[in-house]
Amino acid sequence: MRFLVLAYSYPPTVNPRAVRWGAIAQRWAAMGHHVDVISGWAPGQPREECHNQLHIRRVGGNLTERMRGLLRPGGAIASPKTDRRSSETQHVGRHSLKKIARACHDATWKKLYWPDSNCLWQTPAVKTAGRLLEEHRYDAVVSVSIPFTSHLVAHRLRSQMRNATWLVDVGDPFSFMDQCTPNNTALYRGKNTAWEHRIFRGSSAVSVTSDETADRYRDLFPDCADKIHVIPPLATQPCGPVNRQLQSEPLKLVYTGTLYRDIRNPRFLFELFGEMLKTIPRRGLELHLYGLVNDCSDIVATYQRKFGSALRVHGTVPPAAAQQAVANADVLINLGNSTSYQLPSKIVDYAATGKPILNLTTIDHDSSAAFLCTHPATMTVRHNDFLDQERIIRDVVGFIAAPPTVDAATLFQWMSPFTVENIADRYLQLVVPTETVQDPTTIWRNAA
Template sequence: MRILVASYTFEPVISPRAFRWGAIVRQWLAAGHEVDVVTARVDGAPDIEQQGPLTIHRCGYARRSTGATQPSQNGAASSGSSVRQSLKRATVPIQSIVAKGWRSLRWPDYASGWYLPACRQALQLTADTRYDAMVTVSHPFTSHLVGLRVHRRCALPWIVDIGDPFSFSTEMPLNNVRLYRPFNLAAERKVFSRASKVVVTNDRTREIYAQTFPGISIDRISTIGPMIDVSAIEEVRGESPWSDEGDVVRLVFAGNLFNPVRRPKEFLAWMQKVSFAWQQRGGPALHWHVFGDNPESLESVSPELPGQDRFHFHGRVKRDEVATYLQHADVLLNCGNTTDYQLASKIVEYMALSKPIINVTFNRNDPVIGTLSGYRNHINAWWDDEPGDDVLDFIDRSARARERFRAVDSSLVASYGAAAIAGAYERLIA
């Protein structure tokens, strides 16, 4: 088969959807399919990249960052760079006002400027090439509007893949819902009505969509869960990355902390409560390592920790780097969502490492609780509770065991492996 994929994010961008679809595409290539990907332009990547039967077409008016944290440069700045920095600081208030105004008016989301270039690229490809199917990936929702435009021109079998809901997501909306809510519902309803299949990551999202669009058959909506990219995990077997010395317990969180879907202040406050309770036991220092993209400086909102306990905020780093930290952690941390319809994709990667997991929950119906139910080495902790002996004993046992990653559990691979997930999408196309 020859498949067209439209996704605003794709490799080498650091994002869950880019990771997922990069792995799925590699599986399709291994199965003998040809794939063209239309995505946004990225710093350091060519506009057209050929990788055998895969062609990546990057388009748009501006290049976006891959998202990796850049190391700071030491040394004195030149006078020219100092002037540029001064001018940049002086224009920050104006830029902030303009950006805020634009955010209140843009539709459907932050990728709206990519819509026209992506449509031109996708329509040109469909005019020149006969495709067997098209897949569009969100978020952002703009990718599906590109698919809608293409589908009007040529009625390809069309798979709409939804990472996060669009029209009914009020906790973290992608546009001004007070202004655009009717447009959001109408646009997503039209996408659903045209799509051959719609894919979501959990059954709760599927149920809500069936209620939101009662005219759309629920049979058209499929659930394909999160994915483990086994090769990405097993290829990373580096030496221990820890620079801190001494007898410490290392607890690692990897993910984004965006309010209000996740609550960074409350999550850090829970860590503080654990540290104070742990200190009463006289155990080794707890070092809390946080990786990921955050809208505000976590250092500015982090509470004081007792004794030798420490926070380490690493920001967004390359995937293989954070994988090394995860493999050498004593305990993995998950910060649950406040919603009951969003499933953190990284939870199955945590499970694949066979590490102890503490799931800090903010919603009693968080789908992560169900996903972890068959995983023996975990504990759920409600964010507002005082840490009990169950949590402290769990940390103590985990620190003593110091379990190291060896291989991904074959039963997890059968359910969540890249081959299984890619096969599930392929069956929807066939």
């Protein structure tokens, strides 16, 4: 069979959708299917690649990547102390230019673009995909968001798909995103809902990663309810090794991911960590943060001053370094989102390690808590529970000091629904309904 995948983000770009669809496309190609991928181009990436049955074409990107490079913030809070004075002056100058450029961007382009900041990719993607649809007959076309622009590309080419199945794969919701909105919702909220509904109606099937998201969409678009399916997160790392006796000195608590003031605020984590330091000697406990701090930089800086060397902020690091940090951790920290319909993509890779996971939530119906409810090495602490501070601190310290033991067989069984083999098969079941494959969510839901 032949598939066309429209995914703006694709490896070597590193983000949840790129990693997910890079693995699925490779899996389909290994199964003997021909897979054509059209993605966005970024500096340093080849425009075209061909690996046996997998053909990748990267289009557009010249203007948008220059803008993105100019506006992209640094990952860490402070520069290394070894910087020379001239380097510091240059850094300050570049930082000032970035601030000016971002202010201009936010006051003009950001208020006007639609459907998202990747809208300029639509034209070159339509051109390339249109040519491929003329040359080949596809069994299925898959459009992947974010960004929503990918779905608009497929919509514009609907008449050229002939009898191909059109699968709309949704990473994050579009029309009801209240935080980190894709565009100026004061101007486009009605248009966002109307177009997302149009895309759903025109598609053959829609896939999302959580039950909460599926339920929200079924309420919003009841005429499309039967099209909406849940395909769980993909594990990008193999299982294990299962957790060992804690030996590091000091004990390392590790968080990997991006912080957002409105979606994934670290203040609760810092409050809890501060109380833990009072129970465990300061030299015996460290909290390591890996990833962008975004609009939480002031919060992080405040607690850096308070905690000193016990709080280590590493900023953005290469994927291999982040994986090594997880491997060296004694306890993994997950911050649940402030929205029930978004599941942090890293949570399944956390679960695969077999290490203890401290899951911190701020809402009642937290998607991470639901996902991890049967995981054998997880403790969930809700912000409301922190009112009983003494008991919570005692329980958390006990969990860290003597975490549950996870045997390899239990971990392997728990993770089986999230392997690339099961996830790729589940997508095949949607795009080619005659395929007979096991629904991996059955195992997951039965376990819950």
